[in-house]
Amino acid sequence: MTTPRRRDAAATRQLLLDAARRRFAADGYTATSVRDIAAEAGVNVALISRYFESKEGLFRACLRGTVDELKQTAFEGGPRELAARMAGAHSKAPNQLLLLLRSSGDEAAERIRLDTLASIAARLATAAGTNPENPQISVNAQFVLATALGVVILRSAGLEPLSTADQDQLTASFEKVITALL
């Protein structure tokens, strides 16, 4: 095992990715400048273009990471487990979900965003065990997704008492929505 190098391309790349995810999720794409990201990461601005080609490239890389993480999370179990998992995602990694709502104007990124959202809703519908062919069920599953996203937004906006609600309260509300819709 080598001691951490002072000049490590992979490490600084990761620093940029982490900083960008936080900034993009918090302030949105256009409101975040590459200088903001570089400053938060503690590296030089030019490295963004070097490692990610462009600001859009950096955003796509952030999105790719989020999509990968979401693909790994399993949607299984009854409504109670599903609700608990959702509430956990809110307190653990709210940035992941927020990022899916940030529009960049880039065509490719927008398609990834939409496909990911649709995929989550579809997995929700099938996990619920209800007939996925029923169109009303699809709408209901996307309603559940809408609820989860709306909660993330309102919490990040600082709306009380939602933003300080503990995990049990979130789980209870989520469970009611899920059982009612799926």
Place this chain on the structure above:
Amino acid sequence: MTTPRRRDAAATRQLLLDAARRRFAADGYTATSVRDIAAEAGVNVALISRYFESKEGLFRACLRGTVDELKQTAFEGGPRELAARMAGAHSKAPNQLLLLLRSSGDEAAERIRLDTLASIAARLATAAGTNPENPQISVNAQFVLATALGVVILRSAGLEPLSTADQDQLTASFEKVITALL
């Protein structure tokens, strides 16, 4: 009745307001430039500063209009009426709700935004007739609001089948959420 004047300050002011509402709601605050708004309104850019003092002033004016309209809409009746009213708002004036989610970075506007959202949730809770002192009820009411906002976002993003769902389908799903939570 006078013929419409070619140079009408009030009329051009309204043109700017309408264009700004559309643009801000669709693309967000920072992603929308004053030149975009002026072009869509068909007027000169300098008139924004003249009539609204600044871009922030124009945004505040848009927000004020939305808040006024929302204050006039009544939240009364049973879950079915509430659900129908919500579904109607989505097909009629989605921009109004979207605008409440657009952050401008301006302190005053942000406070108006948050206060309005909290007020809607509170009115939802009291309209449901349940005990508003129960903290879990407050969270549930804000969950209903979160669902409504999430649906607006997903619809504006073009997520199928949600964005092409008709009013009856939306009403049915909203009703399930409302009865489950309130």
Place this chain on the structure above:
DNA sequence: TCGCCAAGTCAACGAGTGTTTATGTGACAT
């Protein structure tokens, strides 16, 4: 009819944007 003032136009400003280019520099292989 004509002067006046509100309504609208135009060009420019400084600040901030994303990106690139030339230059520096630290750490490993020899």
Place this chain on the structure above:
DNA sequence: ATGTCACATAAACACTCGTTGACTTGGCGA
């Protein structure tokens, strides 16, 4: 110890942003 090259930096680029001031023009009152 030193040469070398990937890693990093700083300065500058061209461009867009919001805003401002001087200018023009249209339409109503006298």
